[in-house]
Amino acid sequence: MKLVHTVAEARAARAAFPTLGLVPTMGALHEGHLTLVRQAREACGAVAVSIFVNPTQFNEGADFDRYPRTLKRDLELLEPTGCDLVFAPDAAAMYPPGFASSIEVGPVSAPLEGAMRPGHFAGVATVVCKLLNIVQPTRAYFGQKDAQQLAVIRRMAADLDLPFEIVAVPTVREADGLALSSRNVHLTPQERAQAPALHRALQLAKAAWGGGERDGDQLRAAMKAVLAGASLGRVEYASIADPLTLLELDEVGDAGALASLAVRFGDTRLIDNLVLGGPD
Numbered sequence: 001m002k003l004v005h006t007v008a009e010a011r012a013a014r015a016a017f018p019t020l021g022l023v024p025t026m027g028a029l030h031e032g033h034l035t036l037v038r039q040a041r042e043a044c045g046a047v048a049v050s051i052f053v054n055p056t057q058f059n060e061g062a063d064f065d066r067y068p069r070t071l072k073r074d075l076e077l078l079e080p081t082g083c084d085l086v087f088a089p090d091a092a093a094m095y096p097p098g099f100a101s102s103i104e105v106g107p108v109s110a111p112l113e114g115a116m117r118p119g120h121f122a123g124v125a126t127v128v129c130k131l132l133n134i135v136q137p138t139r140a141y142f143g144q145k146d147a148q149q150l151a152v153i154r155r156m157a158a159d160l161d162l163p164f165e166i167v168a169v170p171t172v173r174e175a176d177g178l179a180l181s182s183r184n185v186h187l188t189p190q191e192r193a194q195a196p197a198l199h200r201a202l203q204l205a206k207a208a209w210g211g212g213e214r215d216g217d218q219l220r221a222a223m224k225a226v227l228a229g230a231s232l233g234r235v236e237y238a239s240i241a242d243p244l245t246l247l248e249l250d251e252v253g254d255a256g257a258l259a260s261l262a263v264r265f266g267d268t269r270l271i272d273n274l275v276l277g278g279p280d
């Protein structure tokens with residue numbers, strides 16, 4: 001496993017692989033990331049992982065400051081996966097003096113996470129575009145847990161004719177349903193005990209949809225009712241939206257919808273989603 005830090009080193013190392021998967025990450029790796037890495041390696045024959053806590057996608061300075069930085073442990077976790085290349089730049093390598101560009105992806109960036117975190121998706125789109133251009137992977141792998149991020153990146157790749165396949169990988173969960181996230185380490189034991197309410201709420205919406213409920217408000221209310229049982233959580237949104245545009249639906253068609261949630265436990269913000277009409 002080769003570790004490189006500069007753009008020039010990453011480009012030179014990448015040239016060794018005829019086909020390559022890329023898993024962009026911000027480090028603090030967990031089983032969800034490792035699942036992406038294994039899948040990318042199996043499909044592409046070789047895999048690169050980028051580790052960069054991207055300052056431009058954090059709209060709260062405190063969230064950026066306390067984001068876990070665990071490079072040594074990340075490398076130890078990646079080694080047994082057969083990861084071939086790790087690109088771990090610093091901020092100066094990604095944003096040298098004079099850097100002035102930003103990618104705005106338009107309406108799909110606006111609701112949900114975009115509304116709660118102004119500027120977040122411009123930061124994500126810009127850094128992902130840079131990582132794709134630097135590493136030039138055959139395919140890039142992203143977790144379905146960040147469903148809106150995935151929609152934004154797909155839109156950007158299509159609009160800007162980026163010649164890289166974008167692959168979505170299902171969310172990896174704890175046994176009690178909590179989606180794996182680098183932020184879970186910040187939950188207190190009491191918050192952690194209540195956090196699986198997100199998955200329960202999503203499952204309830206999915207079951208209601210399966211049972212014929214098509215009214216968006218009813219589905220949103222059903223999720224909020226489950227979340228009300230998590231007394232330490234503050235719901236930021238409970239959404240039933242079109243899976244492509246992410247606009248809220250009054251009526252869910254037979255093609256389904258994206259059910260998604262953001263809930264704040266103290267300073268820790270959790271998000272999760274399930275596709276109504278898609279696999280769990």
Ligand code: PAF
Pocket residue numbers: 024025026052054057124127128146149
């Ligand atoms: O999902 C993440 O970890 C980040 O948003 C990403 C895609 C690595 C961009 O910084």
